[in-house]
Amino acid sequence: DQQVKQNSPSLSVQEGRISILNCDYTNSMFDYFLWYKKYPAEGPTFLISISSIKDKNEDGRFTVFLNKSAKHLSLHIVPSQPGDSAVYFCAAAVNSGGSNYKLTFGKGTLLTVNP
Amino acid sequence: EAGVTQFPSHSVIEKGQTVTLRCDPISGHDNLYWYRRVMGKEIKFLLHFVKESKQDESGMPNNRFLAERTGGTYSTLKVQPAELEDSGVYFCASSLYRQGAIRFYEQYFGPGTRLTVT
Numbered sequence: 001d002q003q004v005k006q007n008s009p010s011l012s013v014q015e016g017r018i019s020i021l022n023c024d025y026t027n028s029m030f031d032y033f034l035w036y037k038k039y040p041a042e043g044p045t046f047l048i049s050i051s052s053i054k055d056k057n058e059d060g061r062f063t064v065f066l067n068k069s070a071k072h073l074s075l076h077i078v079p080s081q082p083g084d085s086a087v088y089f090c091a092a093a094v095n096s097g098g099s100n101y102k103l104t105f106g107k108g109t110l111l112t113v114n115p
Numbered sequence: 116e117a118g119v120t121q122f123p124s125h126s127v128i129e130k131g132q133t134v135t136l137r138c139d140p141i142s143g144h145d146n147l148y149w150y151r152r153v154m155g156k157e158i159k160f161l162l163h164f165v166k167e168s169k170q171d172e173s174g175m176p177n178n179r180f181l182a183e184r185t186g187g188t189y190s191t192l193k194v195q196p197a198e199l200e201d202s203g204v205y206f207c208a209s210s211l212y213r214q215g216a217i218r219f220y221e222q223y224f225g226p227g228t229r230l231t232v233t
Binding site for chain 2: 004034098105
């Protein structure tokens with residue numbers, strides 16, 4: 001039973017345009033949502049996050065939107081650059097006691113930004 | 116500041132053999148997590164340490180997997196005996212949990228160990 005779903009395995013956009021990556025979740029107990037970026041042969045790198053009590057968080061070219069009623073979040077990258085080409089993972093954190101914030105991941109979306 | 120390191124980067128073993136993966140977290144990070152990504156699937160949580168104590172082992176697949184964190188520093192994950200379905204990429208992550216700190220839930224990942232069981 002997948003609690004975090006990224007239904008688009010891949011996305012291709014032109015340089016300079018907006019990239020929108022989507023994520024849906026089923027567990028209403030998640031406390032935080034995170035986006036990680038991953039290049040081949042590297043570990044996931046933290047990109048941006050949002051608390052479950054917020055609906056938007058912005059950091060430079062990256063903005064994450066959270067719609068709790070729809071259990072949906074999205075990552076917007078504007079403008080997209082070729083260096084943004086990577087696999088993007090949506091992850092959700094739930095506090096499982098003490099300092100344990102284990103992450104539940106989606107399967108990832110491969111973003112390709114074409115020059 | 117050095118990041119999370121993992122050794123080896125790649126391991127190929129035969130079914131029935133034993134393999135030990137090592138993770139060195141970021142210095143000072145009390146929280147250490149192990150995750151695994153099997154081909155075609157999502158990254159899944161295995162277990163969580165706070166210092167040398169296992170806090171959550173709910174993601175460990177079975178008793179062929181043994182994780183330790185001696186002295187609360189580096190951690191090892193032993194698979195004995197390895198089976199074909201154990202193949203995948205094993206990630207280690209660490210975090211610095213401080214009450215009131217910004218993004219205290221953020222985890223820093225290592226590059227992973229790719230395990231291939233033949």
